[in-house]
Amino acid sequence: MDRQQLRKHLLKQRQALTSQQRNHGAAQVLAHLSQLPELQRPRRLASYHSVRAELPTAAINTSLQQQGHQLALPVLHPVNTNHLLFLHVHAGTCWQNNSYGIPEPRLACTDIVPLAELTLLLVPLVGFDNNGNRMGMGGGFYDRTLAAWHAGQLPHLHPIGLAFDCQHVERLPNEAWDVPLPRVITPAKIWDFRS
Ligand SMILES: Nc1nc2c(c(=O)[nH]1)N(C=O)[C@@H](CNc1ccc(C(=O)N[C@@H](CCC(=O)O)C(=O)O)cc1)CN2
Numbered sequence: 001m002d003r004q005q006l007r008k009h010l011l012k013q014r015q016a017l018t019s020q021q022r023n024h025g026a027a028q029v030l031a032h033l034s035q036l037p038e039l040q041r042p043r044r045l046a047s048y049h050s051v052r053a054e055l056p057t058a059a060i061n062t063s064l065q066q067q068g069h070q071l072a073l074p075v076l077h078p079v080n081t082n083h084l085l086f087l088h089v090h091a092g093t094c095w096q097n098n099s100y101g102i103p104e105p106r107l108a109c110t111d112i113v114p115l116a117e118l119t120l121l122l123v124p125l126v127g128f129d130n131n132g133n134r135m136g137m138g139g140g141f142y143d144r145t146l147a148a149w150h151a152g153q154l155p156h157l158h159p160i161g162l163a164f165d166c167q168h169v170e171r172l173p174n175e176a177w178d179v180p181l182p183r184v185i186t187p188a189k190i191w192d193f194r195s
């Protein structure tokens with residue numbers, strides 16, 4: 001299977017889950033997240049606004065905020081194509097849909113959170129493998145976001161993929177720009193690829 005066929009196959013796997021399985025899975029992922037040593041005191045973290053068959057993040061995001069963490073969400077960069085900005089979410093946040101139909105905070109410069117100020121980056125994915133290699137929606141947004149982390153420029157940032165167990169494959173074809181994730185959380189467990 002080439003990359004495109006594999007992406008289609010994995011998207012189908014995810015779409016086959018029932019909404020009950022999805023919500024139950026998200027609750028299990030939240031339980032794993034809440035155990036992370038990095039989240040035992042209030043932190044700044046970035047998540048994503050789930051759409052379609054992705055692991056639902058609404059309850060996860062609300063719960064993390066209730067635990068005292070400051071939440072940021074991705075916004076498509078208005079100038080720098082295929083790059084993301086992360087914006088702090090607060091009571092006054094205005095929302096709008098981006099070109100993919102994903103709700104995002106309206107761009108306000110004062111709400112921009114530099115990656116260097118984030119402790120955790122929750123990353124959406126379509127598939128992941130035994131080495132933490134990730135396949136996403138195909139825009140390269142998170143590969144670009146993770147490039148500085150991969151180069152060692154963001155030592156305080158901990159990227160973590162969120163997925164269903166059916167998104168795991170033995171091996172993904174990898175490309176020069178792919179940045180493997182150090183950890184992925186699924187309903188069944190925390191996958192740690194660091195050692
Ligand atoms: N919830 C969520 N937010 C995210 C991402 C994501 O994967 N999930 N992204 C992760 O990078 C970025 C957006 N990237 C995306 C890339 C493609 C498509 C998409 O639906 N593609 C369609 C066809 C696209 C089109 O209309 O041109 C498809 O592949 O069927 C969605 C988001 C930033 N925000």
Ligand SMILES: Nc1ncnc2c1ncn2[C@@H]1O[C@H](COP(=O)(O)OP(=O)(O)OP(=O)(O)O)[C@@H](O)[C@H]1O
Nearest residue numbers: 134135136137138139140141142143144147177178
């Ligand atoms: N760091 C980078 N610098 C420049 N181009 C990049 C970089 N990372 C990825 N790209 C480009 O982005 C395109 C999409 O990459 P890929 O298919 O791996 O995206 P993805 O990881 O599935 O998507 P996403 O991260 O948005 O979920 C590739 O064609 C590649 O050329």
